[in-house]
Structures are given as C-alpha cells and as structure tokens.
Amino acid sequence: MVNMLPNLCSDASVSRYLRARNWNVEKASKMLKESLKWRLEYKPETIRWDDVAHEAETGKIYRADYLDKNGRAVLVMRPGFQNTSSSKGQIRYLVYCMENAIFNLAANQEQMVWLIDFQGWTMGSVSIKVTRETAHILQDYYPERLALGILYNPPRIFESFWKVVRPFLEHKTYKKVKFVYSDNTESQKIMTDLFEMDKLESAFGGHNPAGFDLNKYAEKMKEDDQKMSAFVESEQSHVSVLQPEFSVTEHQLESSSDSSPSSDAESPRRVDTKILSANEMKEQPNCKNTIAESGVSRPLIHMNDFA
Incomplete structure (x- = not known):
C-alpha cells in the first residue's frame, strides 16, 4: 500500500482535499494525512466481492x-x-x-x-x-x-x-x-x-x-476484482526515483465541476505539491512531503506516522 501513496497524493487528489477544506492548506494537509493512515490500516483496495457478497444479496x-x-x-x-x-x-x-x-x-x-x-x-x-x-x-x-x-x-x-x-x-x-x-x-x-x-x-x-440481477452483478464485480488486483500489483512493482512536481492552479480550480471556492474562502495564487516516490520515502524515513503556498513550505506527510 505504501507504494500507492504517490498516486493517492496525486495532483488531482491533493486538489480534492484542498477544495474540501476551502483551500486551507493546513486543514487539507491534516485531512489527507488522516485519510492515508486510514487506508493503510483499513486497506480498502484489498476488499473483494467474496468478502462482501452476502451484503449485496438484496441489491x-x-x-x-x-x-x-x-x-x-x-x-x-x-x-x-x-x-x-x-x-x-x-x-x-x-x-x-x-x-x-x-x-x-x-x-x-x-x-x-x-x-x-x-x-x-x-x-x-x-x-x-x-x-x-x-x-x-x-x-x-x-x-x-x-x-x-x-x-x-x-x-x-x-x-x-x-x-x-x-x-x-x-x-x-x-x-x-x-x-x-x-x-x-x-x-x-x-x-x-x-x-x-x-x-x-x-x-x-x-x-x-x-x-438488479445478483448473479450478473457478481460476475461483473469479480471481473473488476481481477482488474483491481492487477492494478495494485503493478503499482507495487513500479519503481520511480522521484515523482514530478505537481501544481494546483486556478485553472484546475475552474475546470472542476464544483471547484469554485466559496465566497468566504480565498483562492490561492498557486499551490505546489512535491511528492516523493514510495521507494525514496522508504530510503529517507524522516523526509516530509510538503505543500508549498506562496513560497512557504508546510508539512503534509510525515512518513514515520505510517511506519
């Protein structure tokens, strides 16, 4: 799962968390950190149809x-x-x-x-x-x-x-x-x-x-489970030295379906997000990912919290 953290901290993902917190960097950072910890513990990507099929019987x-x-x-x-x-x-x-x-x-x-x-x-x-x-x-x-x-x-x-x-x-x-x-x-x-x-x-x-047809739906979900497993395996085997720097700009804000900040929230001039790969984070356990706003770096993820 650690190998998937760079994807979870992608440009689009960070943008969603920022929008959810009206572009407040500190609140968005805290929210994303808690979400990542939850995913590491709950492992939602490992749930398969056979684990929950009994819940789906009534549609x-x-x-x-x-x-x-x-x-x-x-x-x-x-x-x-x-x-x-x-x-x-x-x-x-x-x-x-x-x-x-x-x-x-x-x-x-x-x-x-x-x-x-x-x-x-x-x-x-x-x-x-x-x-x-x-x-x-x-x-x-x-x-x-x-x-x-x-x-x-x-x-x-x-x-x-x-x-x-x-x-x-x-x-x-x-x-x-x-x-x-x-x-x-x-x-x-x-x-x-x-x-x-x-x-x-x-x-x-x-x-x-x-x-709702349970039998047909079960077949579709099992096919999706296989695709999900293949995707997770490919992500875990992916080796990258350093992910490119992402940026969340006003253009992205306007292109989202509900991305306009509320009237009482300030729209940032630019928010740059630098994400390290899973391998690099393993090699540098004390490193931090940051969201930098207006030239000020703020801690986003302390990898020791996920150890």
Missing part, C-alpha cells in the same frame, strides 16, 4: 450499468433493502462499492452520483450509527467524490430522520443533496436533466425495466 447498493449525462458513475442505494445487522459489514460493503465506482471512473471524471431509492424504507431501516459513519467516511476519506446525491421518493416520516442526519453533513455535502418526488413535475426535471431516460431504471422514473 441495497450497486454500481449502475449506466452513467449520467456528464459521464459520471452512478451508485444506486436502497436503504429499505437492508439485509444484515453488522454495522462493520455494512460499512465494509459501502467502502467496496466506493472503491469500485472510483476504479471505474472515466479518465476525465473524479465524481459520482448517488441515487437513493426509498422503496420499503422505514425508521428502522438504517441506524444512526451507520448513518454517522457513512457520512464520516464519505466526507473525510472520499472528499469531493460526490457530485450529487438524489433522495428519491423519501416518505414524509423521513423528514424527522433528516433533521437528525443533517448535523452530520458538512455544508458542501448538504448542498449536493436533492429531494426528488415522482409526483412532482418540477423535481422530476432534475432526473431528465441528469439522465438519459431510456437508460435510467424505471424505479427512478426512467424507461429501463431492468433491475
């Missing part, structure tokens, strides 16, 4: 076989189809689905859409503990990966649950959540603007009658 979370009009991956979630009681198992499956969706993103994409179907949902469908942990993982370990979260046909009783959940969400995440109702023409426009209706599942107002 409570799966990657759709269609994209939105912007070419972004779509994760379908049905919290009313919860079939297990282990919070650890549920979170592990969520992480697996996130890793799989990210792995399948097009080269020019870094975000995904969540379609949350409330069919069969009751107050007993989801625990507060799992909801809090889901928000924590999404916001702290996968920052700026969510483009839009659509809550489709939530029942009226969900309003009470939403009041409890909302404090767990950061303002930027909260603004990405949209409520859509099948009997509301105005909210349905969100779906027609976002999806090709012939591809969208009928459960979300589309014209595609196909639903």
